[in-house]
Amino acid sequence: MKMHHSNQVVARARKAFLTGRSKALSYRLSQLKGLRRLITEKQRDIADALRKDLHKSENATQLYEMIGLEGEIDLAVSHLSEWAAPRPVEQSLLTVADEVYIQPEPLGVVLIIGAWNYPWAVTVQPLIGAIAAGNAAVIKPSEVSSHTSKVMEELLPLYLDKELFPVVTGGVVQTQELLKQRFDHIFYTGNSTVGKVVMEAAARHLTPVTLELGGKSPCYIDKDCDLSVACRRITWGKYVNCGQTCIAPDYILCEPSIQDKVVKEIRKCIKEFYTDDPKTCPDYSRIVSLRHFRRIVALMEGSSVAIGGETDEAQCYIAPTVLTEVTSESKVMQEEIFGPLLPIIPISGTDEAIEFINKREKPLALYVFSSSDKMIKRMIADTSSGALLANDCLVHYTLSDLPFGGVGSSGMGHYHGRYTFDQLSHLRSCLIKKLRMERVNQVRYPPHTAQKLRWARLFLLKRFSSIECPKNTFILFLKIRSIY
């Protein structure tokens, strides 16, 4: 494997950034369009690699990775001039003759560390925002999805500026080398253990970070809801990519009275989606590595298998599985599952569900299935999570206008659509004044008098609130006019 000299790659990217060429909107657009062409022209290569890495079918690749990226690129291209334009803000009395606005600017060189589960989505989506914001970016795909990593290393330089957007492949050692360098922002997707390492490395250079982490995303099923539709959506959300989705519903909370029905419905859906023998179904994926396979299998210990449970180490295959007789102490509840095991935990009702959820770390996603608007609103008010989705799973991810990110240990910062652009920009406050009208400034200069103080209090800072008497406004208006 080629050894990358991280400091050289980063230095070259920085030099390229300092030439200023990534700043021009036309250049950003051309790079974005290049990325778009890559996705269209190299579908086959991309799909082949994903099949080797994760046993993903070509349709699944399209659905879960590429459509989203296409949409994001198209959004960035069509809105770039709007996003990059100066943003006006309200003014105070004293600055009424000035220009006051926020100017988005590039940060410089961004480091993007991708993950293996949706390698294109989580590595390239931040890149779209990085390019749109005018930055250079060093891309470090996950070595766990090694075929995709290789494809990215080969293809990105064919479609993007090689110096501004280098791909660095490799494992832990290469990532550590990269993290020693100075970046203007680090965007990391992965687990919280490495997230802490990334933040700690960033601290040395005072580099801001975006951390898209994970956690156990709870799925609460209210007993008053359409269980058949609910379980369909949950089954789909859980077993897509074999459960290896940061926002997969990790575990179910429901009342014991509906548990049997839930299991029955899920069994029905599994059969419908993946046939009687998921192992032979092309639409059912595999666990990415032997290490993860063994980790997930070990989690089943101590719980009862209600559905599935079959495994095949040679293929890293784990059947779509549902576990019952699970408590908060069970092995499967000690870490994010990130696999096709769906535990069901009985709770007595909404109160206990909320208490259960709030005892744990804030998750990346919270799912609620209920026909009651009141109950859903209560969930929103009484819990916190990166995002909340009622009556479905995963699809909030597809809406570019919703910020996608965690809170607490599920992450910091957010992206998608314009949020990526803003996350990877510096929003610079600008006040453009003129040297005239110096008379107005007299109130603030020493020597200070009580009279000047009164004026300054009014003039320099206050914006008139609705509580103030209208008569004062009028008097002030006359006085301002007299000064000008």
Add this chain to the structure above:
Amino acid sequence: MESHGKVIDRLRTAFRSRVTVPLEFRLSQLRSLLSLMEENEAQILEALHKDLAKPKFEAVLSEIEMVVNDICYAIDNLKYWVQPDYVGKNLATKLDDCFVHREPLGVVLIIGAWNYPLQLVLLPLVGAIAAGNCAVLKPSEISQATEALLAELIPKYLSQECFSVVCGGAEATARLLENRFDHIFYTGSQAVARSVLQAAAVHLTPVTLELGGKCPCLLYGQLDIPAAAKRLAWAKYFNAGQSCVAPDYVLCSRQVRDVLLPALQQALHHFYGPQPQRSVDMGRIVTERHWSRLMDLLGRSGGRVAIGGESSREERYIAPTVVVDVQESDALMQEEIFGPILPILTIESLEEGIELINRREKPLALYVFSDESKAVSTVLEKTSSGGFCSNDGIVHMTLPGLPFGGVGASGMGSYHGRWSFETFSHRRGCMLRGWGLEKINVLRYPPYRDGSLSWLRWATTTKKKGWSSCSVM
């Protein structure tokens, strides 16, 4: 004396009880904070005078009024800020409720600095309260009188269950940082900021860092030098130069410098009279240690003192000073000055000035004085900084609509006005789907079919400009 851990546990329990969430609670706390400011003006002014010999005028404008205005601004607008933002949808989600819901983070830590000891603790606090959090305040121990005043007044006016003041020095701060918070807001130096970030990394706590740096001030081209000199002098010597956004050094041509010096002299005379040490409007250096630091910089400088230079150790006084013939390698150019000493470096061209600025770390503020708007926009385009102000100094940070914060080594995150509220909030994406339209969902379930993909592609594209809307069924 309660241990830090106990204080934080108490606040966390209060937060979990959801007492800080209702709008009424937040407004009542903000109103109480307003009363604190209004009812204790005399004591506040006295404390600020003790700590920094802050002239009453400066204290009122930059500390009291800034906080009061921000509180009023929050009180007036909070009901709008807490409203969910409904967002644009794609066809597949057209019949759903999609919005961004702002929520409190939990227990936040606010670490203040000594130069504007009240404002730097209370302005973030306004945002923390407005966003529905509990907060631990750690004022700077260097501005002791203000620290003591805050420790006395905050528990009197704000809920003791939800807000607490912790006093102490560097060691106490380090111990405090071992605990877990939901956000840390730090104002101060880069060196300490690194350890704050490292402590935050252990708990994956997000941070806002308001740091500093050397804020350059370019004077170029056609310009009204007397007017510029007044504004520059005001911004520089306000609080005896101890402002994170004070113009740190000047870049201008020799010709401009030669006209600038007498103009500055005149402005200073107008402000502080012939003997600034006697003027009540001239501040003092906060501690003897900082005074010595500044005197040492001046002593080691290779430049020539053109204005001022007088000092008094007992009074921690340094006259408004201007130093010329300063090179980039000078002692005065190696660290943020943070005092009433203004080096002037001469440049031959605007490009040279821009290159000099870009060789250094991104500053918190960047100033350009010029009547030529092309020059102003060139500097704006070719540099980066937290904030930018042309033809004046400092005032850009008084506008509540503008986010106040740094970039690169000058900091991360921002606040003031609504931006404080956003800093201490979590923006939670919410999507509330209905039970119908299961027929469309069929397109996404396995077994995956080629045909479904084009439908899905169409349905999940967010509406483009000018596209007329239509429901899928």
